[in-house]
Amino acid sequence: MEFGAALAANLTSPPVLAFALGFLATALGAELKLHEALYDALSVYLLLAIGLKGGVAISVAEPGALLWPALAALAMGTGIPLWCYAVLRRLLRLGAADAGALAAHYGSVSAVTFVAALQFLAARGVPAEGFLPALVALLEVPAIVVAIALARAGGAAGGGGGLREALHEVVFGRSVVLLVGGLAIGVLTGERGFAAVKPLFSDLFLGALVLFLLELGVVASRRRGDLRRAGAPLVAFAVIAPIVHAALAALLGPLVGLSPGGTMVFATLAASASYIAAPAAVRLALPEASPSLYLASSLVVTFPFNLALGLPLYDAFARLAHRLLG
């Protein structure tokens, strides 16, 4: 009952509808792609805003509250690529490069899915820990490194650049730097400093997300042809893996002291697949891996699945876990 209402409300929320508009219009032949500069501006804005708000929240949080959730995040970030890699090689019979590439994507996270989870909660008045953006930063990098190392160990050829270049690409990539930088600014400037920039970085946030999702819908739609190349088993993986990861994270949530809202967000992070940081790093370090496979899975299947159905589902998971373990 409650799940049904949450699902309906989520499906008619502006971000989900904007994604659908971008997807459908492109499928019908319309040219809706945003200028790359606008895409660029929106992603800088969203990452910095997430970081800033998280930093301000940390500045007023009690120290230490972050410790256990951070360890849980690191555990997920190294565990997910390990089992994904094994499953993809054994069950789906993928080569080392493709299996490693996918493991990197599913172990890392999608900042936009994270934001959608926050909005989902906000629309329902459910509180969540302010420090959650710090988990995004923590989850983004380790999985990519682990997965690339696995693929290399499994025989995938490097791209000439090597693991080090790929590592630099993620650690000093825009998303990590803006998130971490935003967190630092938020901590240092605190609520007083933030008040003056709130009209830009807080009030406009959901509107900017709508524009960004319009663009993601366009990009996903352009790649929808890759689904055939990916094949049914991979599509199944792209739906099942997120659900499994969310369930595990939901169980961890109460154990590391997260609130129901925080647990829902943590589950969504585990379920989400990267489609910005991971593709760039993987392209450099595992050039043999086929971009069609990893982008179709993460962007065409997992992302919309999480956005439309996953959010209410993971919310139900979180509430259930809290009833069981809380």
Place this chain on the structure above:
Amino acid sequence: MEFGAALAANLTSPPVLAFALGFLATALGAELKLHEALYDALSVYLLLAIGLKGGVAISVAEPGALLWPALAALAMGTGIPLWCYAVLRRLLRLGAADAGALAAHYGSVSAVTFVAALQFLAARGVPAEGFLPALVALLEVPAIVVAIALARAGGAAGGGGGLREALHEVVFGRSVVLLVGGLAIGVLTGERGFAAVKPLFSDLFLGALVLFLLELGVVASRRRGDLRRAGAPLVAFAVIAPIVHAALAALLGPLVGLSPGGTMVFATLAASASYIAAPAAVRLALPEASPSLYLASSLVVTFPFNLALGLPLYDAFARLAHRLLG
């Protein structure tokens, strides 16, 4: 009296002054052109915002209210190109391609002029029907198709692409897709969903319009040299046709049940000339037609005329029509 006050207030409104700044600065040799990405971002934003707000309004309107105004819009959208084409061929002795091109522009509409009309009313506290953006979408396409078909029948050579390509260009062009898509999102998400994106899509709207008009002033100014090529008769057409169209639409307004505010907006739509959708379609379908003629008329003459003098004039028309027929 009232007209004089409205005119004065309109001439000192930020959008009109921004257009004037862009025009004058460019005429004096300054380089004020915005980056194409900003132009792009502003047009996506404005169209989506118009659509969204219209959709939300429709979601709370009584069904059926839109029917008669929609029919009136379709009548104007097919009637205007017919008489314009005849006048331009007979009286102004233009060739089939040029006459068809101009007929397409004057039958179609300018979304920015529409927005300026809404702001004109809002500044005076005059209400207008929320569904008016739907009329913009309805008016944008038909005139272009009718006018191109007329020109083809009149002997204009196609550009290789044919009518079908031009039709696709307008129907799946950005402005129609964003307007209609925005309307759909607005209807589906309703007032509740819209509240969260209001700071971006509603509060910033007029400011964005100011930046957009600065750019239009620059573009119009760069084309001011084409006026000479257009010649006095065409300049006269570009002033007289809007007034005639607005007068006709103002008479239709009360008959199809529009409020005085709605009538004023409908009259402005009829008076406005397209300078985005129509030029692209016409360039593809009627390549013989001279862009200097149709851009000089619609952008250098009709647009600023409507913006500065037309708005208060059509407002007076609408109020008069309601006194006569209301």
Place this chain on the structure above:
Amino acid sequence: MEFGAALAANLTSPPVLAFALGFLATALGAELKLHEALYDALSVYLLLAIGLKGGVAISVAEPGALLWPALAALAMGTGIPLWCYAVLRRLLRLGAADAGALAAHYGSVSAVTFVAALQFLAARGVPAEGFLPALVALLEVPAIVVAIALARAGGAAGGGGGLREALHEVVFGRSVVLLVGGLAIGVLTGERGFAAVKPLFSDLFLGALVLFLLELGVVASRRRGDLRRAGAPLVAFAVIAPIVHAALAALLGPLVGLSPGGTMVFATLAASASYIAAPAAVRLALPEASPSLYLASSLVVTFPFNLALGLPLYDAFARLAHRLLG
């Protein structure tokens, strides 16, 4: 004591922290550069917003209040390049072209430093004259012309374009036109007209400044290698000259009737060095001058110095001057 508190608050303000983030991240090898279109959009926005707000303030100010401050600004704008040129040639033994280039930069002003000064006061609730943006426009141009003429007289070769081309470049350059145009629109539209665009041009202002300073931090960091080429004497000049200019302007402030807040802003303007208008003009008119020298001084040394330490210092100067002369 009061200076210490102001300094601490300033160092943890979002704009200063954003500059630091851009600088540090770039020094560590991250790629944070904004898309040039976003940089472009932000600078158009900031300049127009400064102008608009200034114009609105002038529209309600008593006429005549601007006269003496304007004369003081002109005196600074012609005086600074004269003594800078002499000092740079005699003491630092620079060639005519390099000395003239630097004199142009330090005589002209930085709009972003100006904005930071306004925000510094606003955060402390200190009022300042609304017409101050007009001084920015007045200060931007004369110094550049004087300095280029000096260098030419001193034997620097022209770039083929001559003084006239450089003059056109600054007078009709974006920053002057947008500032002056914004002022004109603000004066004409007044408080009533401005109200409707306030959400964009006023509420978002500080947030936009944060993004702009992030970018300036990146650019300054990329140029930090030029510091070595500039050498210790020039670095010393880039710190001492601003302090001297601010001190002089702070003494002038009370004499021409500026409030303590207005005096602080005037001192900051005198201290600031141009890094947009002056470089472009100097590159055209004094091509022999080394961009490494003038950009390293103004952007890598003077700008961050003013932003971080200068603002509280010049505030102390202004309050002292008012105690002495007020």
Place this chain on the structure above:
Amino acid sequence: MAIHTVPVQRVTIVAESLLEERLLKDLEAAGARGYTLTAARGAGARGVRSSEWEGGNVRIETLVSDAVAQRLLERLAEAYFPHYAVVAWVETVEVVRGDRYV
């Protein structure tokens, strides 16, 4: 041991950007196996202005065999030159992996 290159034709087409989609279809129809496109501005017989409002020009390069180059130019001459702002030129260049272009 010098690296092996083969001569192919490089056709460069500059056109108003509205024609992009149509031109790319013609490229494919003529047998081109790929292209590289950059955004451009320009001026010519039709003046600097006509393209500004409508979105500038595109500059398309394609490496093709002699026969494809010939077909492409014929298509341009027939379908575009009369009414559109289109300019094209041809050069011989040396490519690595020449088998990909012919």
Place this chain on the structure above:
Amino acid sequence: MAIHTVPVQRVTIVAESLLEERLLKDLEAAGARGYTLTAARGAGARGVRSSEWEGGNVRIETLVSDAVAQRLLERLAEAYFPHYAVVAWVETVEVVRGDRYV
């Protein structure tokens, strides 16, 4: 029936973008009938950095006769090479509608 092409000179100029207006005037003065311009970045003898803050480079191509190419290069050598970041090169290309360029 092969399409008719004629050889013309293609001059490519890469320069800091601040010089755009001035260069286009020089092109016209030298007799060029058109040009195509793209935004570019680059590095050379003067380093990668000097152009960044001032807005990058422009890459200008113009199809001209031998005589115009010669005049243009002379003008560049005299007015720009001493102090500005400007690079230029020339090739012979085959154009359709060759009468438009000479």
Place this chain on the structure above:
Amino acid sequence: MAIHTVPVQRVTIVAESLLEERLLKDLEAAGARGYTLTAARGAGARGVRSSEWEGGNVRIETLVSDAVAQRLLERLAEAYFPHYAVVAWVETVEVVRGDRYV
């Protein structure tokens, strides 16, 4: 008195933009003294799509001596052609101030 030009090799490389930094390092290592880079899009054997999401292509031009051109092509063939979307071609062009490139 005609202006003096010398023939050099112009190597043009089109590659997915993610490789920009790596390619520029290879250019320097091969001995190139400068380059000009423009943003591009394109399609080829690997299809039009793979590059879109990852930021399009870059088109790099560099004027170099014969020996450097040779070294560069060898490096491309070895390090990029197997797995990456990279295309390269070479032409001879005439430059002014030829001593800057060799």
